[in-house]
Amino acid sequence: MKMRLLSRKATCNTHGQDSSYFLGWQEYEKNPYDEVLNPKGIIQMGLAENQLSFDFLESWLAKNPDVAAFKRDGKSIFPELALFQDYHGLPAFKKALVDFMAEIRGNKVTFDPNHIVLTAGATSANETLMFCLAEPGEAFLLPTPYYPGFDRDLKWRPGVEIVPIQCTSSNNFQITEAALQQAYQEAEKRNLRVKGVLVTNPSNPLGTTMSRNELNLLIDFISDKDMHLISDEIYSGTVFSSPGFVSVMEILNENNSLKDQVWDRVHVVYSLSKDLGLPGFRVGAIYSNNDTVIDAARKMSSFGVVSSQTQYLLSAMLSDKKFTRNYITQNQKRLKRRQRMLISGLQKAGISCLESNAGLFCWVDMRHLLQSNTFEAEMELWKKIVYDVRLNISPGSSCHCTEPGWFRVCFANMSEQTLELAMKRLKAFVVELTANGCSQSRTEFSSWNSKRKSLPKWVFRLSSRDREQEEP
């Protein structure tokens, strides 16, 4: 089809699909590990899924068979659920969801169900907020490293520009006043009007929670510069170690003068994709104290409503306080155990990671395994890990990290046995690599050169793009 018959949106490449983050998933799909059917396949460690607590959800469903059968008090409510629902959402579900969000925050904050908009996941929530807060060509500042999906969510359809707030390992990737000011000046240099800052707390990919200090810094900054703050708190229920989770809403509640200034410019994004492990259900939300934003976002949510049967099922589940309390605690315990397993497996391979207390992944330091301190070397190492070690992990460059050699490694989307195998493979690889002085080895992991010819074109495109980026 001739290109000019299609829209610019359909043919532009700002979707970000050619990032190594998504391309690693494609490689995994071609050769997925299976204990029995494909024991030499690629183990997926690039997907932030929480599969650790399905048994709790399934046992709740078994104890409450009426809910999944669309019955209330033994009577069918099928027609009620099947008929048209408007975009306001079921009141019972909105109430159950805000109460669940409060519970995750230790009930230190409460949320008003009238200030919540339901969306098809956090993806839709973030995009909808962009449509509400910015014109195409305006900018948001995002601390690096950041979740690669934001390139798609902010840039593709809303046309918003992302200006990175450069965070580094020197202070464990924390946001500083200097980094904020530098990003703002960079936007000014590029003639971009900055409409806000978007953070993820807890962070994807770092697996860390924000300190009160950072949150106060952010609030002062948006207050001073007259802009918005979006806090994507999709991982808020995964915090398994101290320090505990502090929501930006808690900081606002504690400081009345700040609250007056920025109350209607702070917006929280949430979703059940991570805390309940239900990305397939597509349940997300925007919480805001800004009536105009809520009103506009609610109208826009027509494009991605949450189905009424999903809302019905989850309103029953989340209203069961005994269940939610137990689920939150047990899920966090399991995540903690997994994180420990990953850390100890990495340690055995001589690899360390950023100290973390949340999330479904660790931010792993493989700088010592690079042949040079470049993104090209990071890509070379990543290709070996995907094709030879057969682990799909996400290179830091796909998260816009400014230092080569960091990787995000997920731990909650597989069994303990698979995680153990992954660590065994990694250890064998590192032993061999270091025995060869970090050079191309000739034995088990040496298939890289022979495979090179059959590699997809994007691998080479990525390498040459990195080269271009390094040139002054």
Ligand SMILES: Cc1ncc(COP(=O)(O)O)c(C=O)c1O
């Ligand atoms: C920080 C962050 N925001 C949003 C999303 C998208 O979540 P959802 O499945 O709810 O659309 C993800 C998923 O990985 C994420 O990590």
